[in-house]
């Protein structure tokens with residue numbers, strides 16, 4: 170179960186604003202987190218608290234395939250992202266590095282900045298404690314749940330390769 | 334139910350007779366690609382898996398193109414680590430500075446992708462190779478790491494949108510205008526999670542360079558991949574560049590598409606995408622008066638020989654506007670050399686443009702042409718997001734090489750016809 174305060178953004182948040190290319194000469198999560206969202210919201214880094222939940226509109230994470238983007242968001246303390254939809258490479262990357270994300274157009278539209286929200290990743294359900302509203306999402310396919318259970322693709326692959 | 338091209342390729346690589354949209358499959362990979370920004374992250378993940386060797390040292394390609402020739406000490410360190418990794422694991426297709434080019438122009442040129450392949454690359458524009466009738470898609474570094482270790486990747490089988498092309502492009506109109514037109518029409522998430530299949534009688538009128546440009550920008554519509562039906566031009570290109578055997582997959586007659594668009598190439602006008610999204614398109618006659626500070630011609634979208642020829646046609650015997658920095662970067666060493674032999678470089682230099690060694694450089698705001706606050710550039714690249722080419726308050730307008738070259742001459746966004754009368 171994940172619970173936190175909401176930081177909200179709009180549609181088409183691209184990976185260039187999540188982590189600008191000028192910082193891609195490193196992949197240290199802490200250094201990346203220090204510049205997370207900088208070109209879209211320069212206040213993010215100072216106001217984000219560990220456990221906070223990011224909520225956004227359509228096509229979140231579009232653009233470049235840089236895994237630095239979900240890495241920066243995860244390292245900044247964000248515990249989960251809820252969006253109307255995700256760009257597909259970002260979606261893969263988030264699952265592969267073990268950053269919980271959930272697609273729910275209804276929840277992502279309703280939930281506002283500052284709300285207190287709880288997410289059940291396995292069920293795909295979301296509870297807004299500020300308004301009391303509950304949203305039923307689609308549960309993740311079993312295969313993706315296994316990746317998340319293993320805390321990312323690398324552990325998943327590792328487990329399987331040692332078994333073989 | 335019949336299958337689309339993409340579905341057939343995926344089914345075959347997953348060892349299945351049939352797949353349908355939504356199926357989660359594991360497919361065998363013919364090529365795994367990375368660059369100097371994404372490979373360091375992948376290497377770290379690869380080491381965590383704990384295998385002693387890569388799955389196949391001939392099926393991995395590493396191209397240090399983003400911050401090279403190294404732009405600063407940190408980039409130099411990253412490139413060094415990538416080089417050492419390539420040496421240690423005997424990666425056959427590691428391309429050092431001097432051999433290197435922008436990955437998505439270089440990989441087809443080196444014959445590393447052929448029709449029917451499944452390719453993943455830790456770079457979103459890996460979708461470029463769909464021009465060759467391969468399934469090719471961008472992934473992140475962790476997928477690259479798992480791919481290098483296992484030779485496999487997981488995919489959700491996509492639905493497809495069909496683009497039926499007819500007719501022939503008018504003079505000064507190119508593949509770039511077609512794909513900008515399409516993205517303007519369907520939006521930056523218009524093909525989200527989907528495959529874009531290009532087919533129809535008009536296909537034969539598009540050069541391979543046009544097709545590479547179009548497949549390259551499939552990701553800008555949110556697509557998983559863009560793929561072109563294989564024809565004589567594809568075969569000719571593949572035979573010229575590769576020794577490998579290839580397989581031609583054709584969509585079944587009863588393949589299902591979630592949408593079909595008919596596009597008459599003859600109706601397409603030069604098209605420009607305004608800041609800050611590739612979907613903000615206007616045809617050249619609707620652009621208005623937009624003065625510019627910089628022109629960038631190159632990148633994995635438009636740094637191929639035909640692109641340079643189009644720019645040279647306009648710049649020949651002319652000068653770039655005195656206040657417009659014009660930067661031209663051929664995408665690979667081979668293209669660079671060819672441009673030299675054809676006299677294009679001379680035309681560029683005499684016009685007052687600079688010509689750079691192949692690099693991603695300005696395209697991602699890395700180096701070699703960063704924009705200051707409030708500056709505007711016309712670029713033949715593929716993204717015009719906030720801050721993409723420099724300062725968050727700078728602007729990028731995406732266009733074809735012909736429009737970019739014409740704009741370099743006039744100092745504002747211009748139609749080629751305005752300059753070449």
Ligand code: SF4
Nearest residue numbers: 435632633693696697
């Ligand atoms: S040229 Fe630009 S879009 Fe192409 S690979 Fe390089 S940075 Fe990416």
